[in-house]
Amino acid sequence: MAYFPTSVTLPTIPSGSLLTAGSNGSSWTTTTAYQHPTDAVMVVNQGDPPTLEVKGNMVINGRDLEERLDTIEKVLNIPERDVTLEAKHPKLKKMYDAYIKELSKYRMWETIKGDDNGTT
Numbered sequence: 001m002a003y004f005p006t007s008v009t010l011p012t013i014p015s016g017s018l019l020t021a022g023s024n025g026s027s028w029t030t031t032t033a034y035q036h037p038t039d040a041v042m043v044v045n046q047g048d049p050p051t052l053e054v055k056g057n058m059v060i061n062g063r064d065l066e067e068r069l070d071t072i073e074k075v076l077n078i079p080e081r082d083v084t085l086e087a088k089h090p091k092l093k094k095m096y097d098a099y100i101k102e103l104s105k106y107r108m109w110e111t112i113k114g115d116d117n118g119t120t
Contacts, residue, residue, distance in 0.1 A: 077103075 045051040058065040086093040
C-alpha cells in the first residue's frame with residue numbers, strides 16, 4: 001500500500017497531474033507538477049517509454065537488487081552488453097538477441113535430457 005503526503009512544497013514547473021490525499025480519500029488533480037530537487041534519489045520520467053531512475057541501492061527484503069542481478073548474470077553466463085556500440089551498429093544487438101535465444105534453447109534441452117553422468 002502506498003502512502004502519499006497530504007502536502008508538499010517544491011518548486012513548480014509546467015502543469016500536470018498530482019495525486020492528493022485527504023479525509024475523503026485520494027484523487028488525481030490537474031494542477032501544477034512539482035520539480036524534484038537535484039538530490040532526489042528516485043525520479044519517475046513519464047516520457048515514452050516511461051523510466052524510473054534510482055540513485056543508490058535498491059534493497060528488496062534485505063537483498064540488494066543490483067548485486068542479485070549481477071550474480072544471476074554471472075551464473076547464467078550472460079554476456080555484458082554495450083548499448084552505445086549497439087546503437088551505432090544495430091547488427092550487434094541482433095546478434096546478441098540471437099545468441100540469447102539459442103542459449104536458452106540449448107539450456108532447456110540440456111535440462112530435459114540431463115547430463116552424461118545421470119544428473120539433471
